[in-house]
Amino acid sequence: MKISAYIAASLDGYIAREDGALDWLSAPLDEPGGEDYGFRQFFDSVDLLVMGRKSFEKVLTLGPWIYGEKPVFVLSSRPVDIPATLRSTVGWRSSSPIELKREFDQMKLRGVYVDGGKTIQSFLADGLLDELTVTWIPILIGRGIPLFGRLEKDARLILIENRAFDNGFVQSRYEILPSKT
Numbered sequence: 001m002k003i004s005a006y007i008a009a010s011l012d013g014y015i016a017r018e019d020g021a022l023d024w025l026s027a028p029l030d031e032p033g034g035e036d037y038g039f040r041q042f043f044d045s046v047d048l049l050v051m052g053r054k055s056f057e058k059v060l061t062l063g064p065w066i067y068g069e070k071p072v073f074v075l076s077s078r079p080v081d082i083p084a085t086l087r088s089t090v091g092w093r094s095s096s097p098i099e100l101k102r103e104f105d106q107m108k109l110r111g112v113y114v115d116g117g118k119t120i121q122s123f124l125a126d127g128l129l130d131e132l133t134v135t136w137i138p139i140l141i142g143r144g145i146p147l148f149g150r151l152e153k154d155a156r157l158i159l160i161e162n163r164a165f166d167n168g169f170v171q172s173r174y175e176i177l178p179s180k181t
Ligand SMILES: NC(=O)c1ccc[n+]([C@@H]2O[C@H](COP(=O)([O-])OP(=O)(O)OC[C@H]3O[C@@H](n4cnc5c(N)ncnc54)[C@H](OP(=O)(O)O)[C@@H]3O)[C@@H](O)[C@H]2O)c1
Pocket: 006, 007, 008, 009, 014, 015, 016, 019, 020, 021, 022, 051, 052, 053, 054, 055, 056, 058, 059, 075, 076, 077, 078, 093, 094, 095, 096, 097, 115, 116, 117, 118, 119, 120, 122, 145
């Protein structure tokens, strides 16, 4: 079972503006029939999404639900208000990454998609993220919600693949090595 993150970041390491705005990355992604930057292939490789509460709240504002019937766990320390139309696939969890990993193992999943800055950081800090794909957007936004945060130990990564797109996006896929104890 592989636990992966797939996320876009500004070149200075932010995943959203301070108020959560994604205007700096959404325009090229909105082109009809345009490049999807490997998203569909990645999405098809996972059986479940784990999303931080803040990302979930943001996704709900972006229009129709794009995750279909795929199960989604929304992480929050408090119960999350899930719209009635999504309750068959979206559930709330307040578990730690280690407890979630145990649950994924019991569910015999192939792949899990972890989304949201704080959420990715908590899986990274616990040494439970196996793969990270970052699509680097050639823009500096100066401040915002960071992709990465504090770590008690270094995390070492191996670059698996780098793809450059005509619009200047660069997508880097990394394997995250098990941390040394
Ligand atoms: N650029 C991109 O590709 C991309 C992708 C995804 C999201 N985003 C943006 O990123 C922003 C959100 O990121 P974020 O870093 O602020 O937050 P986030 O990871 O989406 O959500 C953080 C919240 O998730 C909950 N949480 C996380 N880990 C938990 C755990 N182990 N146990 C219990 N609760 C846990 C907590 O909720 P409570 O506070 O309720 O306890 C925490 O405040 C949004 O603006 C979104 O649009 C951008």
